[in-house]
Amino acid sequence: MTCKQVRRLLVSCWGEVEQLEAEAAAHLTECEECRREAEMLRLTHGLLREAKPEAAPEGFAQRVMAQVGEAEPTGASWYQRALGWLAPPAPTFGRLRAAAVALVLVLLLGGGVALYRGAVGPGNGFSGAGALVVGVPRDGASPGEAPIDFEALMLQHETLAQTQALSEDVGVHLVSYRR
Amino acid sequence: MTSDAGLSREQVEDLVERARAGDRPAFARLVDEYQDKIYGYVYRMLGDAEEAEDVAQETFLRAFQSLPSFRGAASFHTWLYRIASNLSIDVARRNRRQNDGAISLDEPLASEEGDYGREIAYEGIGPEQLTARRETQELVRGAIEDLPEKLRAVVVLYELQGESYEDIAEILGCPLGTVKSRLFNARAQLKDKLKQLVEVGELEVEQ
Numbered sequence: 242m243t244c245k246q247v248r249r250l251l252v253s254c255w256g257e258v259e260q261l262e263a264e265a266a267a268h269l270t271e272c273e274e275c276r277r278e279a280e281m282l283r284l285t286h287g288l289l290r291e292a293k294p295e296a297a298p299e300g301f302a303q304r305v306m307a308q309v310g311e312a313e314p315t316g317a318s319w320y321q322r323a324l325g326w327l328a329p330p331a332p333t334f335g336r337l338r339a340a341a342v343a344l345v346l347v348l349l350l351g352g353g354v355a356l357y358r359g360a361v362g363p364g365n366g367f368s369g370a371g372a373l374v375v376g377v378p379r380d381g382a383s384p385g386e387a388p389i390d391f392e393a394l395m396l397q398h399e400t401l402a403q404t405q406a407l408s409e410d411v412g413v414h415l416v417s418y419r420r
Numbered sequence: 421m422t423s424d425a426g427l428s429r430e431q432v433e434d435l436v437e438r439a440r441a442g443d444r445p446a447f448a449r450l451v452d453e454y455q456d457k458i459y460g461y462v463y464r465m466l467g468d469a470e471e472a473e474d475v476a477q478e479t480f481l482r483a484f485q486s487l488p489s490f491r492g493a494a495s496f497h498t499w500l501y502r503i504a505s506n507l508s509i510d511v512a513r514r515n516r517r518q519n520d521g522a523i524s525l526d527e528p529l530a531s532e533e534g535d536y537g538r539e540i541a542y543e544g545i546g547p548e549q550l551t552a553r554r555e556t557q558e559l560v561r562g563a564i565e566d567l568p569e570k571l572r573a574v575v576v577l578y579e580l581q582g583e584s585y586e587d588i589a590e591i592l593g594c595p596l597g598t599v600k601s602r603l604f605n606a607r608a609q610l611k612d613k614l615k616q617l618v619e620v621g622e623l624e625v626e627q
């Protein structure tokens with residue numbers, strides 16, 4: 242067995258000679274270089290095991306929660322908080338929620354955010370970066386019933402994933418999305 | 421073996437479900453549970469307490485915000501580790517690039533020794549380490565920090581954090597074989613670095 246082969250085995254067992262097969266162990270009795278390698282590996286392993294992971298510093302969790310207090314799941318921003326506030330999760334009020342969403346979108350329009358109206362469907366031609374299009378409420382709308390008035394809200398820097406999460410959050414199907 | 425030390429799997433799932441719905445106290449309980457794990461990992465990845473605090477906080481904040489995309493296919497703790505890995509590997513790379521750009525060492529050696537000093541720095545032993553004995557653990561920490569990020573992540577997760585090969589593969593998004601070969605290389609490189617330290621008399625081998 243060559244030194245190279247033996248050293249590969251030594252790395253795998255952290256230099257613990259008892260774990261070596263007979264042929265490799267025999268090599269060690271004759272090869273001082275490899276014995277030194279085994280010793281270095283044992284030393285390295287021992288030092289690693291002594292290396293205790295650092296515990297989180299005092300007050301860490303509180304500082305995290307202070308930041309989390311400002312945030313919402315789904316990376317929500319002010320408009321999502323507004324939607325969440327006006328349309329709290331309440332499965333039995335699907336239509337109400339949808340109406341509330343529509344209302345919020347209209348309010349947002351008033352706030353100077355571009356709002357599109359027009360025929361919305363999958364693949365429909367909305368332009369602009371990160372157009373969010375919300376559609377029918379997830380629950381409450383019976384099959385065949387006309388979807389509530391769609392609303393398309395222009396939002397900068399929205400990803401599809403965020404938009405999907407938002408639409409789930411406010412309880413509507415995402416009908417269309419275009420960047 | 422479960423790595424979700426204090427809480428049972430069911431408790432974690434329940435807390436995650438509640439946190440996903442915006443329940444902050446539930447999320448706070450999860451932060452309590454995992455803060456040492458995540459901070460310890462990030463600290464070893466970055467070697468700087470201030471950066472570790474920032475990255476560990478960012479990890480939890482992003483986790484909270486992304487909870488809706490957590491579908492429970494992975495365990496919560498590997499998912500957290502994955503966020504922490506991505507963030508800390510990015511920061512570590514950025515730090516390395518900045519350090520690579522600056523040739524100057526903290527304590528430049530005399531000019532006739534310049535090449536010598538630079539070569540040693542390249543090997544991962546700073547000149548200050550040649551002139552002052554360091555605490556052994558500091559040497560080990562330094563050796564870990566000198567590893568390339570991907571090797572560092574594997575060695576810290578496996579040897580220090582006690583994660584399994586399978587979990588590490590999931591955390592780092594790479595095949596099991598890659599985890600094992602990185603671990604092999606990391607061990608060999610760590611051993612080489614410590615061997616250098618022994619040779620320059622920085623580290624004593626206890627018989």
Ligand SMILES: [Zn+2]
Pocket residue numbers: 243244245247268272273274275
């Ligand atoms: Zn040999």
